[in-house]
Amino acid sequence: MSRWIPEGPGIPDAQRRARGPVACIECFQQIPCNPCEEACPRGAITVGDEITSLPHLDTEKCNGCGLCMTRCPGLAIFTVDESCGEGKARVSFPYEYVPLPEKGSRIDCTDREGHFVTEGTVYQVRESKAFDHTAIVTVEIPREYSMDVRFIVRPAPTDSEEVNPDA
């Protein structure tokens, strides 16, 4: 597992993360893109007129609602909540595979490179028409891994979900 902690204008500091849910915008290349800016109902994300600028997160305005996560075409926005007590943290990430993980199930959680970090529990799976087929999965994990865990080992499709059952 890699213990790289990202830095940038979209990354909240440790103090802010400890206070409650907040976005973590892991967008580090100058690509012409700004849907995150208008996705935020609280105006917490600023890209500006130069749409290749990296998104800047106002961590005081951000309440970690996660609406930006489903609008980012790069699937590069996560939310972290280190305020849930008992040494736990909740990490949310966009998810565009079937089947969706089951709420309450134990699941292997991975880092940005897909390497195993820790076991966790699927705390929540959010879907909405407005998300346009990008679900938000939230896992509950030991707090020390809140900036490492960014994905899960995807649950295997069951027979009925096989894209091509004849293959």
Place this chain on the structure above:
Amino acid sequence: MRKVQLLIVGAGPAGLSAGIEAARAGVQVTIIDENLRPGGQLFKQIHKFFGSRVHNAGVRGFRIGEKLLQETRELGVEVLLGYPVYGIFPGGEVVYGSADGVKQLQAEKIILATGANENNLCFEGSVLPGVMTAGAAQTMINLHHVLPGQRVVMVGSGNVGLIVSYQLLQAGARVEAVVEAGPAIGGYGVHAGKLKRAGVPFYLSHTVQRAMGTTEVEAVELVELDHFKAIPGTEKIIEADTVCMAVGLTPMTELASLCGCELVESRGLGGLVPVHDHDMRTTNPNVYIAGDISGVEEASTAMEEGRLAGTAAAESLGYIPAKEAARRKEEIHGRLDLLRSGQFGARRAQAKIEIERSFAQIKRGGEVR
């Protein structure tokens, strides 16, 4: 012979956008495409697009395609499908194939939006069933809902390779490797990030040496590269049943060439492209181009170039006053500049400037017909 005011060859994002723009101005538009379905590659694009609101950012590509088709219908644009254009002759005479045999029509102005062809690599076993372009695999999964195979090796890490790899994962395949001859990932880091989180291994400074198998692909041999030269002894074998190639695209310039348009080599844009000015007009004053034929970029830029060519063609046909046309074109250029900014876009922006410079040079030399 049937006469049309504006003929657009290609019903992809560039052609449809051009048609919409010109038809809105009042031009009688016919779009012709050899495919049976309109939309070009847009209906294979199930991912959300980059850009800003004016570029439909955050919207999945196929939904943008639906919107364009809806607009062409509302504007009464004629769309001829399944009709390949065979040739374009002096005076705007266009010869095309149809269900009723070869036909002709005469067009006052022509916009070529023919797109690009995917490049291929040649290696031992590259003719085995299971070796295909990334675009072919994308057509299979996203249009026909058929998996080309279970275990895929993707050759090329530009945005096409990265996006199609992700979509193959979504369709239920395993991507065993993304292979890149260069020392760094070619496409957007965020696209690569989706694959990495899903555990897909990247092989940088590697290439495919051969595909192994008797009647179909069973394994792929990779080799490490030192400045694009194979390092003996570094071969590794990966079990796979599918090899996808995402190694760039080449503009389809045949029709432009037939129209007498001057071509210029542009390394930043995929090869030979028709020389064109700021309005997308070629050195044949009745022929405009838009989209990948004018240099390989993205659907978002193709749509803006289409709008530009459509506006310019409508202006030249007398449907938009010069002042109003100038205002619209400037607006479109503003949006294009945004798409060509940043570390990935700057090279394309520069290549476009060089092409316009070639146009000016040719014009000065009196070679414009």
